Amino acid sequence: MVKEPLFFKDNGDMGDVYAAAKQIIDETHLSRDERARISNVTEERFNQLTGKFIEYDTLDEENKRYQKTIHDLRVRLLKGDLNEDEAKKALDALAGDRDELQKKYGDLVGLLDTQLKNIDLELATLETREQTLARERDQYHSALHLEVTWIAEGEIKEIESIKEILKKKRQSLVEEKALIFIKTDELAESVSLVEDVIGKRSKRYVSVDDAHLHELNFIARFDTKMHTYPVKCFSPLDGTTYIVTEWKSHYHYDSGTGEKAGGLDDIDTDNGNLPLNMGSVYAIEEKAFTYFGKGKQKIVIEAFSYCNTKDYADLGFDTRMVTLSAVMSVIGPNIQRAEEGNYFHALGIASPTGWDDPVIAWVQGGDLGSSYLSRNVAVCLIDSASGEIYYNPHDPRIQSYIDYFRPEFDLERINKMKKLISDEFLNVEYLEFEKIVEKLKEDRFIIEKAFYALEREKIGRVKFAEGVGLVFIR
């Protein structure tokens, strides 16, 4: 009887084994060469980036010197050490420096653009290589070609990590570019700092004591509201409303007296009433495990006061409203941190001198919704002197936080409304709830509470009228 073959069953061809072996060897070499090339290119790019940052730092120093000169000019003008003509001449003399700085910043933007293009090109090359490898990996699925599959997978992983590094670098360049634009805006605005004084265009005068009081008032009220439990915080990122009954992560900060007097020694900077740009931060963290492990931030609610501390230290007052470039320079790093940590950051910024018209127009968004900067950050601005609050009414992310940032307590708002409604009620027989809401532009629940409070004081009655709704009637 013929013995049945155990291995040599002739189930099929081996195919060109020699060619397959050669391909495997070639792939190994190619993969190694490609990895070496990518590694070299990446190192080269990083070196170029380091060079760029040195240039940026030098330029920044020049900019700081220029800004200090402008600040000194403004201070001398406000103190009466200079007359208007002298100030104009000094301002004209600085035009050359300003143009030079703007040109240098422009060149730097060009450099960054080239770098971004290079990174994009490199990313595209990596994508192509990744696609080729993925095809090869899927094509050589038999056990015989496991080696090619492993090589492809190894290289794909390496490409992934290099891509990640390049993308992060790209992001930092984009942020760097945004900062440069802010600097150029500041340069463009720098002339108006002095011109506004010459043309006496200041709308508001806020003394150092008032600024400090507004700051303390704003932060204290915010803290009180944040400790009126339960505090509800909505995260648009995961669509969850967190109910807080105790804050585990909370802190205060301020800029200290580090920024005092712009380096001028003859001014009393130890004045305890200087505003310090104080801030208060509350964070909701979630741990992967209940009792151990590091908490991951889910929501950060931050309120801080923003003033030109240099002016308060040098002059004892400030008249400047906060400009768009200043707002951007404050919000920028917060966006970066929130996006890196992937948490939602609700930000309320208060200014005692108020906000420039373009800033208000920006934050209110208008039809274009231009105040939407990042999916992780929502902003509202507070005029801590007038109590007005500015935000985008079409942005639901910030709406649930407005009451925490609003510089008035509910009771104060109700009392204010009571007075306004009483005045309205003097000359009429009844008041329609909807019309009052529209006229006084206050939250519905505040008006409703004001109606009932007035009813308790026997000034009128609250009644529901068919077809009209809630009315306040005699």
Next chain:
Amino acid sequence: MVGASSVIEFLGKLIPGYDYRAKKSRLNTDRSVREKMVRDLKKSASNLKEVSDLAYRDGKREIVDHIKDLLKTIDLFIVEIEDAPFGQSPLFKVDTVNDDDIDHMIEFDRDLVEHLQIITKTSDLIYDHVLKGETSDIIIQVRKLKKELEVMKNTFSDRLDYFMKR
């Protein structure tokens, strides 16, 4: 064209201490290259011996004969490599060797290592296919492997000639 430095880097990863520039390491480098060849050829021979045993068990005498022929060629080649009189080459006696000679030596080594890698991988693949029962064209593949081995032998002889005639 592949740069000399990348070839040296490539060989350096396969052969420890690969360097022909210094006199003291020249002879060791040559020995290491030959040891690497012998080691890998023995590995291939071991794989093919396994295949031959399986063919013998399944009564495939023709296949056994072809593999036997290939194994004999490998054995002879191994002896040739081990007994090659490289130590007598003038290249190993002088203090400095010119760059051209070094480049040639590196080039020969690269060719040999590439042939060696393909032979080792091919014998691996043949063994894998046999385990899967895909054997209908095994004789053609064994002949191809033998041909590759002959090319490698020629390269090795050319290398020896070059070394001895310098």
